[in-house]
Amino acid sequence: MTSPTLNGVQTGRPAPAASSRRRRPRRGAFAANTAAAWAVALVFSFPLIWTFFTALKPANEVFGQDIEFIGSEILWSNFVDAWVEVSFGRLLANSLTVALISTALSLVVATLTAFAFSRLRFRGRDAVFLLFIITLTLPIEIAVIPLYLGFDAVGLVDTWTALILPGLFGAYGTFLLRQFMLQIPVELEEAAKIDGASTGRILVSVVIPLVRPALSVLAIFSFLGSWNNFLWPLIILNSREKWTLPIGLAGFSGQTGTQWELLMAGCVLTILPVVVVVAIAQKQLVAAIGAGAFGGR
Amino acid sequence: MTASGLQDSGVTSPTPVAPGPRARGRRPFGTTWVGWLFVLPGLLGLLVFIVVPMVASLVLGFSESTLLGGTRMTGLENFERLFADQQFITSIVVTTVFVVVYTPLNIAVALAVALWLRTRLAGSGWLRVVFLIPALSPMVANAAVFRLILQQDGAVNGLLATVGIAPVPWLSDGDWALVTVILVSVWQSFGYNMIIIGAGLDAVSPDVLAASRIDGAGPFRRLVSINLPLISPALFFTTVLTVIGAWQTFAQSYVITGGGPGNSTTTIMLYLYRTAFTYDQLGYASTIATILFLIIAAFTLVQVWGQKKWVHYD
Structure with a gap:
């Protein structure tokens, strides 16, 4: 695939005094932007995170209206069962x-x-x-x-x-x-x-x-x-x-x-x-x- | 990438190719048969497993063919039957809706996230990995995950309830089911296009952006007038390939909804699969494959033809 390249820079009109409007990104904006991006990434990953926690739950707690990541007990044995019984x-x-x-x-x-x-x-x-x-x-x-x-x-x-x-x-x-x-x-x-x-x-x-x-x-x-x-x-x-x-x-x-x-x-x-x-x-x-x-x- | 990879290994400088002085008597690159020897395994495989099956598929489309009953040429019969086949027409409509909604959504999300990751924030490299992971992991596993969380009493409706939104019938209502398949597909795949578009954005010269800033262009203006035209080759590339993939959507429907409720999410590829391998109508299924091939070819050609209007290669 050809990557776009640029032959020449065209600056048609003289630069107005717009540079004064250019804000230096403040530290607060930087932190807010970072937090927002990671929040989106977290929501994006929710299905996969939820999968992991569901894999550790007792069978009767998989569904339910309350969002609880950890069930009443943590069953690592589910992995053993999946490995042996379902032959994963x-x-x-x-x-x-x-x-x-x-x-x-x-x-x-x-x-x-x-x-x-x-x-x-x-x-x-x-x-x-x-x-x-x-x-x-x-x-x-x-x-x-x-x-x-x-x-x-x-x-x-x-x-x-x-x-x-x-x-x-x-x-x-x-x-x-x-x-x-x-x-x-x-x-x-x-x-x-x-x-x-x-x-x-x-x-x-x-x-x-x-x-x-x-x-x-x-x-x-x-x-x-x-x-x-x-x-x-x-x-x-x-x-x-x-x-x-x-x-x-x-x-x-x-x-x-x-x-x-x-x-x-x-x-x-x-x-x-x-x-x-x-x-x-x-x-x-x-x-x-x-x-x-x-x-x- | 190509260049940097080799420079790491200590190979530098463009090659001064000088074909003239090389002795004509001794063949410089080995004899003819040696070349064929090296290309033979790949060529044979390509012919046997790709070219011949593609051609055979077109031929089988004109036949009645079953596993037990063998193959009999039937001319245009399958095509006549196909155009009266309500299930086939439904699958065309479903897949068309999928392609038309999914493709722009995928590219838009990929572009938006690629642009966002270029703003000043911490950990953009790792964020990129997070968004890329579903695109590189098995579709079936992702689909199974969504089948769980999109149940009526599943986690997504649970989350919606906390903000006071009534449960959504993600899988049990026909229209919603198609929305679900589209959204899951975007979730799964956009990370791949995000990387390609991101690479295009990386190649945009910072000087140009700086110049436009001096000229007083705002962020939106910079996006529309500078970034988008300059990454149009990447947008074209991702769009063409995303459309080709979208027409062949299979795993998401198969696992998340099983094509239902009714036939509301039965894509062409899923209908083809069932016709061939559940109902043993291999000839008729090949006719479906032929139509799908023609659709994909037509869409690709139209895009290649239309690119002159909006893709700038310099």
Whole structure:
């Protein structure tokens, strides 16, 4: 995405004596502004805060007109129940496994492709790259039916293979890595070549170390993408023991007589890892999202 | 971001590219087949899992197709049936309302918060994280949370009661349910656009803003005449992608309202999902996918065409 730049400053008319009107922000205004912003943030976060406290309540105190964060007792055992009875432990392990495999594989694919597009020359390269760019604009979620039929034809419905494979080839990762790789000076590559390094060796020893920041951002996004994925696992997975967290949450929340305190414990277990990752990697994430590197919402 | 990331690794200075002197006999970047070797896994995956399914989806739209009964081409039959299908028409109306209300609301809130976080206040970096978290966490978990607090005797109505407002039927009344789905979606997603718009605002030259201040422009004037035109590429980018996403809304309806009450929150994507995987009408569902694809393509093209009027790239 192009960021707006400015060529020249135009000051048409002479400056009036308006600068006297410019107030120095007073300390009081600063404090009030800060307090107001944090108050809004608190209201914004109320649903998530409430979730956490609900997860610690006895079942019969989940609802009620009075807003009380703490119930008559604090039941950490709800988390144990959610973990064991509703098998959130299993779901968590599944989600983690699927996300880690997806992340590793999609990084490999994107690195190889981006390397070819940025550092290698071959006939048809630009045409293939154009194809990648075009798929960025397609609403690929609507192609789930042929995907399902295809996996059905080869007997892979209800497997993690079918769950993971379609998510590995999104072009965003390739596009992001290519942008980074394009900036590596040719001299580094040529020096390596003179030392007798093969193409693969150049990728591993020269290029990959230099794009490590981009790789880590891409890894986080691949992980979150898999962790949050809903529609495709809902379609392709049938057996409970293969479900991921979002599918488990949806299934559990759809039941009549939902055990809300356990469901909320499950939500906490699902959201908390995301909060931790975002808090740790906030700078890189904000920079990557701000650059439009992963589309929009 | 691109540049700074690399400079951290010690790579500096623009590359002096000199293609001339390089020996023509030895191919400088490896042979042709090596390039194809590297691009092959990604290309094959892209073809098998994205391009072919997209094309196949269009073809299936002209067929009657079930899991057990196989596929039979039926020409335009599905399309005729579709335009008389009251549930489909309802889902188009519901999704259109969603897109038309949700998109401007999302962008407006994202812009407002991005501007606010640029005023003088403490902890703006952490505030940004707070607003971003729902956009990066699982929609299903967020939706389940709202299903709890928006119950008739839930926490939100409890809060409203403390200020004397009667309980709102967030989930049980058709019109309110759609409002609920829209509001939850904005809550969930605007943080993402806030970051993109914020990055656009960061790129606005402080000199220009200072100059306009000297010229006597007030805050509102500065926003309308300077900030907004200068971040119009970011606004365009976020709007296009938000609209594309909005047409495909699924998880919020599925989890919060189940598409109800009645069909009042059944989006196109939810109707497509049910038609395909609850009622095993995969061909007919593909026809819905085709229409959805055409709608998204039309909206995107109109926006790309219309951007000339309001987006300034310098």
